[in-house]
Amino acid sequence: MLVFALRRLVQAVIVMLTVAFIAFMLFQYVGDPVTNILGQDATPEQRQQLRSDLGLDQPFPVQFVRFVGKALQGEFGLSLRQGRKVSSLIAERLPATLELSLTAAVIALVVGVPMGVYAALRRGSFLSQVMMTISLLGVSLPTFLIGILLILVFAVTLKWLPSFGRGEVTALGAWSTGLLTLDGWKHLILPSITLAVFQLTLIMRLVRSEMLEVLRTDYIRFARARGLPDRAVYFGHALKNTLVPVITITGLQLGSLIAFAIITETVFQWPGMGLLFIQAVTFADIPVMAAYLCLIALIFVVINLVVDLLYFVVDARLRVERTIAAH
């Protein structure tokens, strides 16, 4: 177990370093923030001075090593656009993104699973046909379009829900939450639905096909033969066995929900990390971009690590093989 975990950790570190390296390579092409910072009235000397103050005139390997050294201490430097510590900027934005992503994950599960079950059980019925069609739309429509459509319908036309921002937030220590006020919830509805749509349809389709698979297996037939009621067969046996892959996928998808919140956040002016990242890109704010990419990589790596370790705990076969190999 320990060896397994250690090996995974080493791999994780390699992945992180690779991400940092690639991110840094890209930064060589995003351009020079100096003209953005100084504006048109600065002299060439001032520009050169700033460039060397920021270390931008150093060769690439030097910049990279310096970056990794600082990053190891959790220090990503200062945002070139806002002049504030990147770590505190991200810490400020993290709650908004996490609340949005988690709400979206909950919506995707709570709505997606029952829809999938229904579509499997009542295959061919009118309603499940409609669901399948909608899910196809959900998978194929780009997120920003869904967001804009929702804004058009619910904010502009019906005027039921707000179109941008996070609304009223309450500070709980360092964490700012929008979940304690009605206004905050109203602001959360459209963005979280937008973000959830893709995952929702994915889960629905996954549950449906898994369910269809499971319903064909022998133990379901035996359960029926024993005269168990439909409810017990469907929900007690079939669904339970369907959920194992669904939970794995959902876990892994949580990472992408956080990472791909960028688009939703941009459309709804949601003050999370994704919006911070986009603003950083347009300004060539390299420290913020680097920190964001590393953080997202870290989230993915951690989730994967946890899933791997869980497999190890859950799946006895992994352990058995290892014991045999050891002999």
Place this chain on the structure above:
Amino acid sequence: MTNKQTPLIAALVLACGLANAVTLRVANQGDVQSMDPHSLNESLQLGFDGSIYESLVGRGKDMSVVPLLATKWTQTSPTVWRFELRKGVKFHDGTPFSADDVVFSFKRAAADGSDMKGYTAPVKEVRKISELVVDIETVTPFPILPDTLTVFAIMSKQWCEDNKAQTPVDRRKGIENTASFKANGTGPFRLKERQPSIRTVLVRNFNYWDKVESNLDEVVFTPIGSDATRVAALLSGELDVMEPVPLQDIERIKGASSYTVLQGPELRTIFLGMDQKRDELLFSSVKGKNPFKDRKVRQAFYQAIDVETIKSRVMRGAATPTALMIGPGVNGFQADMNKRLPYDAEAAKKLLAEAGYPSGFEVTMNCPNDRYVNDAAICQAVAANLARIGVKINLQAETKNTYFPKILRRDTSFYLLGWTPSTTDAHDALYNLMATPTDKGQGQYNLGTYSNAKLDELTGKIQVETDKAKRAAMIREAFKIHQDDVGHIPLHQQALAWAYNKNVTLAQLPNNYMYFKWVTLKDQVRAGR
């Protein structure tokens, strides 16, 4: 109402939680970067901070120079100006405004980390003469000092010292101080709440020294980056004013019964520049010589460009074609000289043939794609126009982050640029864009090195000439020279577009400042949320 009662009423209004307060909800595509008025020389920030902080000299709705914290100014010698300060002005925290604050603010604006150094450079010293009189001495005679002063916010010496904010916020060193998120000015509005990138709230300063035409109690400013969302938020009634309006949405917003769009020419002029220095262009099919050195080629390019079609198609009407390198609203603008050479592809072809390029040539054009309104599309249109006279353009459109470093290294043969004279005076454009580059900063943005000794000489004289009539004549002469030389190809002034609810009245300045003291909001009928 006596003066003593006003604070009481202000307190009452605040105590009621602004229940019936008149609130203006404003959105811009970006956020104000800092509350520190000396930390960034950018119009959004200066305009917004301009409702909180004031300068000695202000702008009227027509951009004219008007008294603000100074009531009167006279020149006592070619380099010394005497300013009499306004009596009875108080900062938001109650401390009275005096000459000490002026002296302090100039020092602060000239300190390390200040983004206002370009404006402080001509000032040698600010001297306190008495509590309410200061002398400002300039290094050389500097006729446009009052114009320059309009961007210098006066901060309270006492407050800055108490809050350890004596030096400006320096983004390089990450020096942040109280001034970046708190404010204490003399302006008609006070800062109430500041959440960077989320919302910033101003409330009315009821102790303001002047009558204000605005009826606003509160201003809520939100940055909304996505164009579509910004438009939607306005149309859904969540905003009262927003800018900029995406060009394709102008008609739609005008079509909605309760909204309107105000468009005016911005001070910024969009133009094309050509490398006229190198003996062989860096990026062209012509070898051994530089076609742009020939005035005929430059004129051929000029006349081949169909600026009216660019206006109507690319800019959807939101542009004012121009023949000058400065727009109306900039001091020195010559209305009678603002006539473009006619668009005439045949004449252009002929000129090109006379210059020795009957079948045209190939040249690379550099263009930003995220800096000015539809910048890349303008370049595409220009490329299509030039193709008609046989000139093949290799268009390189790229983000401003890579574009500016490149053209500032002068790695370009043909480029598009926009320029707003930050002093709103013609000298700024002459000095930065048209005069021959020197290592002292002159011609810094004259990226194609257009050079005319006579124009250089005039530029130097205009800088120090204090006689207004003489100065105006020289500006005129300089622009005439540049126009005759076809030193650059001016295209247009892009339009500012603000969209707002029809119950709002406001004033739009050509420098894109939105002063809330000129905004009023009639009977508030709001969607119930």
